[in-house]
Amino acid sequence: MDKNKKLIIIGDSAFAQIAYEYFTYDSDYEVVAFSVEKDYLKDKEILGLPVISFEDIEKLYDPKQYYVFVAAVYKKLNRLRTRLMNECKNxxxxxASYISSHAFVWKNVKIGEHSFIFENNVVQPFVELGNNTVLWxxxxxxHHSKFGDNCFVASHAVVSGFCNIGDNCFIGVNATIINNINIGSDCIIGAGALILKDIDIGKIVKGKASDVEFLSERTKNSIKE
Known part of the structure; x- marks a missing residue:
């Protein structure tokens, strides 16, 4: 694969390192550097590449010649990633966006700018994903589901057909949303949650947590027997 685009990854987190791997081995981008805001700058290099101050980035890398991707996760309901993305645009x-070669994304799906779609995602016909979307x-x-901007979906979630997900939402691991559901902006859908009705703006829906103490006691009793 020809590397005809130069890329700077904004961030130094685990996601930044993961983004490096995917962009390097499954895209036409060549990662040339990492960048972090100066107050959080602690490493000079990551994976053999320089880490530079975000405030000085354009002094070293001409905006006309380089792409950027902000590798931040869902902190503050994705607002950190959104702020840095907008500052990069300014x-x-x-x-840059990334769609895994091992994802199934139907040909008429609409995907906004600055999105990252990992492997084994299934995105059915007529889906619309807003800007700054991450699908782990x-x-x-x-089919026919629509996401607003700045959303983050963790792993193995199911969003059924004709759902509408608002801006700045987080959907946790193994969450399930049945068809024809509307979820307002700024919502957190916890891991393992089952959504059977519409969710208003700014709500938190907790998933079902495991009863660790119960399981521990049951294990102890089985050992004694």
């Missing part, structure tokens, strides 16, 4: 940088691995996004 600096004049082009925004193994999710099912059903």
């Amino acid at each position: 600096k004049g940088y082009k925004l 691995s193994g999710n099912h996004i059903g």
